[in-house]
Amino acid sequence: MKRNIHCYIMLLAVAMVMISSCASHPDVPSSSKEAKCQPAIYPDYCDVTIPCNIAPLNFMLPADEFTECVARITTADGKQHTYGNGVKVQIPEGEWHEMLNASKGKSLKVEVWGDKAGEWLSFNPFEIKIAEEPIDEYLSYRLIEPSYVAWDFMEIAQRNITTFEETQIFNNEITCTDRASGQCINCHSYQNYKTDNMLFHVRKSNGGTVLVNDGKISRVNLKRDYTISGGVYPAWHPTEKLIAFSTNLTRQSFHTSNPNKIEVFDLASDMILYDVKTDSVTIVSNDSILLEVYPTWSSDGKYLYYCKSVPLPEDMKGQEINVIYQKIQYNLYRRSFDVATHNFGDEELVYDAASADKSVTLPRISPDGRYLLFAIGQYGCFHSRHHDADIVCIPMDKYTGTALTAETCSAVDMSPVNSAGYSDSYPSWSSNGHWIMLASRRDDGNYSRVYFAFFKDGKVGKAFLLPQEDPEHNTFLLKSYNRPEFMVEPVKISVDEFSKVFDK
Amino acid sequence: MNSARYLTSSLFGFAVVLFFGLAYPHHLHYQEQFQLFLFDSNYVCDIIKQPGGVADLLGRFCTQFFLFAWVGAVIIGLLLTAIQLLTSRFVGDSWLYGLSFVPSFLLWIFLLDEHALLGGVWAVMITLHAVCQIVRLPKGWQRYVAIVVVLPILYWMVGPSWTGSHYYRYPNVAPTLLYAAWLSAIVIPLLAYVCRKWIKPSKGYVVSLCSFVLVAGAMGSIVWKNANFKAEKVMQYDFMASHQLWNRIIETANAEKPNNQIGVTVQNLALAMRGQLTRHMFDYNQNGIAGLLPDVQSDATSPIPTAEAFYQLGMIYVAQRTVFEAQEAILDFQKSGRCYKRLAQTNLIIGSYEVARKYLMALQKTLFYREWANETLPLLEDEEAIARHPEYGRLRKSLYKESFLFSDHVTPEMLEDLYFSNTDNMLALEYLKAYYMLTNNREGYANLLLKLNKQ
Numbered sequence: 001m002k003r004n005i006h007c008y009i010m011l012l013a014v015a016m017v018m019i020s021s022c023a024s025h026p027d028v029p030s031s032s033k034e035a036k037c038q039p040a041i042y043p044d045y046c047d048v049t050i051p052c053n054i055a056p057l058n059f060m061l062p063a064d065e066f067t068e069c070v071a072r073i074t075t076a077d078g079k080q081h082t083y084g085n086g087v088k089v090q091i092p093e094g095e096w097h098e099m100l101n102a103s104k105g106k107s108l109k110v111e112v113w114g115d116k117a118g119e120w121l122s123f124n125p126f127e128i129k130i131a132e133e134p135i136d137e138y139l140s141y142r143l144i145e146p147s148y149v150a151w152d153f154m155e156i157a158q159r160n161i162t163t164f165e166e167t168q169i170f171n172n173e174i175t176c177t178d179r180a181s182g183q184c185i186n187c188h189s190y191q192n193y194k195t196d197n198m199l200f201h202v203r204k205s206n207g208g209t210v211l212v213n214d215g216k217i218s219r220v221n222l223k224r225d226y227t228i229s230g231g232v233y234p235a236w237h238p239t240e241k242l243i244a245f246s247t248n249l250t251r252q253s254f255h256t257s258n259p260n261k262i263e264v265f266d267l268a269s270d271m272i273l274y275d276v277k278t279d280s281v282t283i284v285s286n287d288s289i290l291l292e293v294y295p296t297w298s299s300d301g302k303y304l305y306y307c308k309s310v311p312l313p314e315d316m317k318g319q320e321i322n323v324i325y326q327k328i329q330y331n332l333y334r335r336s337f338d339v340a341t342h343n344f345g346d347e348e349l350v351y352d353a354a355s356a357d358k359s360v361t362l363p364r365i366s367p368d369g370r371y372l373l374f375a376i377g378q379y380g381c382f383h384s385r386h387h388d389a390d391i392v393c394i395p396m397d398k399y400t401g402t403a404l405t406a407e408t409c410s411a412v413d414m415s416p417v418n419s420a421g422y423s424d425s426y427p428s429w430s431s432n433g434h435w436i437m438l439a440s441r442r443d444d445g446n447y448s449r450v451y452f453a454f455f456k457d458g459k460v461g462k463a464f465l466l467p468q469e470d471p472e473h474n475t476f477l478l479k480s481y482n483r484p485e486f487m488v489e490p491v492k493i494s495v496d497e498f499s500k501v502f503d504k
Numbered sequence: 505m506n507s508a509r510y511l512t513s514s515l516f517g518f519a520v521v522l523f524f525g526l527a528y529p530h531h532l533h534y535q536e537q538f539q540l541f542l543f544d545s546n547y548v549c550d551i552i553k554q555p556g557g558v559a560d561l562l563g564r565f566c567t568q569f570f571l572f573a574w575v576g577a578v579i580i581g582l583l584l585t586a587i588q589l590l591t592s593r594f595v596g597d598s599w600l601y602g603l604s605f606v607p608s609f610l611l612w613i614f615l616l617d618e619h620a621l622l623g624g625v626w627a628v629m630i631t632l633h634a635v636c637q638i639v640r641l642p643k644g645w646q647r648y649v650a651i652v653v654v655l656p657i658l659y660w661m662v663g664p665s666w667t668g669s670h671y672y673r674y675p676n677v678a679p680t681l682l683y684a685a686w687l688s689a690i691v692i693p694l695l696a697y698v699c700r701k702w703i704k705p706s707k708g709y710v711v712s713l714c715s716f717v718l719v720a721g722a723m724g725s726i727v728w729k730n731a732n733f734k735a736e737k738v739m740q741y742d743f744m745a746s747h748q749l750w751n752r753i754i755e756t757a758n759a760e761k762p763n764n765q766i767g768v769t770v771q772n773l774a775l776a777m778r779g780q781l782t783r784h785m786f787d788y789n790q791n792g793i794a795g796l797l798p799d800v801q802s803d804a805t806s807p808i809p810t811a812e813a814f815y816q817l818g819m820i821y822v823a824q825r826t827v828f829e830a831q832e833a834i835l836d837f838q839k840s841g842r843c844y845k846r847l848a849q850t851n852l853i854i855g856s857y858e859v860a861r862k863y864l865m866a867l868q869k870t871l872f873y874r875e876w877a878n879e880t881l882p883l884l885e886d887e888e889a890i891a892r893h894p895e896y897g898r899l900r901k902s903l904y905k906e907s908f909l910f911s912d913h914v915t916p917e918m919l920e921d922l923y924f925s926n927t928d929n930m931l932a933l934e935y936l937k938a939y940y941m942l943t944n945n946r947e948g949y950a951n952l953l954l955k956l957n958k959q
Contacts, residue, residue: 148825150802150832173837177676180835253911254825256918257904259856261821322909444858478862 026070026084029113032120039112039123043465043474046126049454050464051135051435052104053162056096057128057464060088060471061114068115075099076106076130087114088471093163103130129461131454133434135161138490139450139466140169140188142482146446148254148262156188156200158490164469169491170200170210175502178205186483189243191236193431193488197276199234199243206502213241213276217493217501224281228268235295235304240339241276244284244295244304253322259445264382265325269293271306273342284335284344293330293381297337298365304344305334305363305372307381310354326379329359331403332372349403351394356406359383362426365396366433371412371458372396373427373436383425384439384448384482390418391427391438395458416462417453429455430486436460437484448480508709509592509601512716516605517585519724520612521577528731529573530739534618536570537746538673538804540839542869556623556663559630560670563623571841571872580615583625584608587689590632594639594693596705602715603692607632609723610685616730617681618739621836624671624682627662632689634658673836737762741770742805745812746842750774761789766809768795772938773813781934782941792942796935797914800826804833808842815846817931818902818922822910824850839866841873848880853899857884902929916940916948927959 038046041059050057061069063086070084073091079102083089089112099108111125140158144151155171169188176183184203191197198212208219209231222231222245231245248269252262270286271293284304285292291309298305307330316324331352336345353360353376361381363374375383376392383389393412398404418424419442426439436455439448440463454461466481468474524532541547541564551561566583570576585608592604611628614620634654641647672679741762744753753774762768768791775781775788789795797814800807807830814823824847831843844863851860861884867877883889883896891897905925910918916939923932940949 145828145832147832148829150829152832152834153837173675253909254821255907256819256821256910256921257854258821258907259854261825263909325909444862445856446859447862475862476865478866 025082028070028072028082028111029115029120029122032113032122035114035121035123037124038126039114041112042471043467045110045128045464047128047462048464049129049131049461051161051452051454052100052130052132053097053134053137054100055161055163055467055469056091056093057467058088058090058469058471061112063087063472066114066116070113072111073099074109074111076103076108090469090471097162100130105132106130129454131434131456133432133454133456135435135452136193136430136432136486136488137162138487139437139484140190140487140491141450141484142186142188143479144482145478146448146480149252151182151184154185156185158487159466160490161466164467167490168495169493170495170498172202174495174499175202176205181205183207187232187234188483188485189234189236190485190487192238193486195487195489195491197236197241198491199236201231202502208502210498210501211276212493215493217498219501220279222272222274222281226283227272227281228270228286231272231274232269233294235297237297238299238301240301242342243274243276244297244306245272245274246270246293246295246306247272248293251321253325259387260385262385263325263380264385265321265328265380266291266293267321271295275342282342285347291328291330291381294362296363296365298334299367299369301339302337303334303365304337305332305350305365307331307361307363308333308347309381328381329354329357329379330361330381332360332363332374348401350399351409352403352405358406360392364428366429367431368433370396371433371455373429375425375427384423384441386423386425387421387441387445389423389425390414391424391436393427393436393455393460412458412460414460417451417460418463423448424451426483428484428486431488435486437486438463439481439484443474446480447474447477448482449474450481450484508712509597512605512713512720513585513589513592516588516608516720517581519720520584520608521574521581523612523727523731524577524580524615525574527733528616528736529577530736530743531616531618532570532573532576533743534739535567535622536576537808537840537842538834538838539564539567540841540844540866540870541565541568542866543871544869547869554663554670555659556627556661556670558661559627559663560621560623562626563621563671566626567622568841568871580622580625583622583629584611587611587625587629587632590629590636591689591692593636595696596700596703597709597712598703598705599711599715600692600696600699600703601712602717602719603695605716605719606692606723607685607689609719609727610681610688612727613723613730614679614681614685616727616732618732618735619673619677619835620679620682621671621673624679627671628682628686628689630662631658631686635693670836673834675836734764738764738766741767742809745770745773745809748777750777754778754780757788763789765791765794765798766806769798769809769813772796773809773816776931776934776938777816779930779934782937785938785941790942793914793939796938796942799912799914800829802829802833804830804835807833811846813935815850815899817919817935818899818926818929819918820850820853820899820903821907822914824854841867841870845873845876848877849896852880852883852890853896854903860884902926902932916943916945920952924955 045057066087069087071089072082074080083091108128109125112123114121139161142156144154156169157166158169159166172183172185181204183205186201188200196215201209209222211218211220227247228249229247232248233246235244246269249267252264254262269291271284273282273284293307295306309328309330331354332350333347334350335347358376359379360374360376361383365372373393375389377383377386377389391414394409398410422442424438424440428437436453438451440451441448443449450466451463453463551557566579588605588608591607595604611625638650641650757771762771798810807826811823811826827843827846831840844867848860848863864877864881867873919932919936
């Protein structure tokens, strides 16, 4: 009996290996017609530069045009592997990482054939350059329907970028005590790419800010009598137990005929500094008229950068927000910060976007402090919903105390990163400063997806989509990737452990 | 004696089918529109990996057939009859026979609630079936082994009964009636076992028949008293609006004038679609603006008929937002076939083809929306075909030419802008006039007439 079971298991294993090898390593077509163009693969990985540790770049040919796809990948040392399963090319993780290791600092050559109406077409080969610089191993994001007011299930998830493993950090179901009112979770944030000090907000039912301080979880209320709201957009100081937040009175309205669909704006917004050790909140700025938002620290923690609205023309003051929202524009400022005394210096205008009739949001300084990323659009502070929003990168050595403008900033050419006519926003740097991440709605205009681009010596590579095990995953996924953040390690606290903080 | 059992079970099943088919069909339509059963391995795996997932999956699978009320009624009839037959195996032919109908009657009462999910009924049936199979085994170690094996499997299939699994749409509400049905399915066989010494089996069928009549009479009246026919009427209006049965809506309103928000909204839409709104609106109950274009509420039910009005008016972005909000408000986080369809349509009309494609590709994985999705997919990016389409072409012409912001409240300016940007849109004019009449805004109405005269 025991012997039979062993035989059965062996047979099953052999059969599985044979099936998998047949499915993923097809022969290259013996004859084909030249298409004389590169293949229209999805995601578009043609001629991209990728990190040497990323998960397989699985892709596919359009299913409504092709019935089969075969890809032959040639590594820098001349080894060749073929893949193809229907119209999809899905590469086993082990083989892929071997190919990356063999081609580090060089390129993979990818040749693609597609069966269209019974005839094989051969496309012009493309290259995938393998950068020697790795990408941070983890990424976290909120998965949420691109909603208006109501929402249903949402989760903050973390993804291992070197594999396809995705796990949940928290969801809005486990501690929700009032389903009719619902629960919203948002603004996950980490100190210096690490997860022992992190936070996220829980709004509405059973609300509070969940704070992890040296691995210990607590739930805090950041609202004070003297603040207009609890903490909203957070920024951990890179070395101190301090978190800068904006406080916002946010509203939204809806378009009757505009692909942006919704407008999100602040009626008021200020900035606060939260001291984790003493649970104290101090005001950083609370201009009664102007709006301050999106704080972010320089990598050395000596400056706090933020966006601040410019004064409205006199004739517009006091008018309804629905009328003047397109006139609200933000510039980029910074204030020096004394780590010893926790005092801020005077405000400096770093980038004057309004002079070019633009509005700047979501600044991020590169880890070496040499470059500044931000999103720019014509107006407002919520560029993830603005189809004209693009990412801008400027070298900080151009800033000598006089405000930079579009003309004077010598901006990096970001055309390989930005999409035409779709929102590109929420830029961030990997911890080594060589990878830019952004959230873009370029795939369909509605659902945000995570894109990466290589950055080195002031030059940026073509943006490419976060790879998925099934290349069709993003086609069917009716959720947006919201607020993508790099991490060098996973969040080690489980959903259940986080939920226990709500019992207290 | 068997014939008496078959007769009573058949009578019961027939009554259930007639009830849901004739008196409660729109509750079944309502159930169907708050779920989207996908023939997709990820969807199925996500459900069955939870404790209680098998019962939930079977419930969802059956609920998709509720699109056709009679099919749904037959499914419920078969399920409740099967549960009665399983219970009756433990109850002899005696005065206790009628009690074998109690679990099924309790489930029937449970299903009168529009938030009760069919998975709960499946859970009771699977449990009863497992118990029947175990009891059939000879006493001794085989039975004990079977219990040890079956219990974890049962836990996976029907879940922990005390948490309710996914048997009720409100996750935090304990479905008491379902528990009562479950409990009765255990207590009644035990009672029959305990009472076997005192209540002797009867040889004729009269005793069993009488006990059936007693239970059926008592519990049948409870069913009838607990049935929510007011909600059924509201759901009927919603159903007719979703199928654009404008004449039938007016006929129904003529027979009994609706006095609830959804009924009045749908009645006014039907009158407007037939060009009768301003002439005849005061022949019917009105509820001010709340009966014409109500503010969007944060629930899954009331915004959907309002969204139908927005859609027909050509306020496509507004309709899209309203349908989206309604779907997001479904309490058990399910999606809706009806909402997906409308979201695909609105995205198609505004030219957001890739988003429309996403919804259509999801609908291709369904049983009853697949055909529509297959027919609609070729329209994407085919501007001429959309322009020729009787519905989409008309609605695309009605789109706002210039965008402005709105909140939850529709204003007459929104309707005025809609009409004057496309004066073929007579529905917008009807609604605008009705708006002024319902708000008694004579100045607004007079100004409108002036503008119309200048045209």
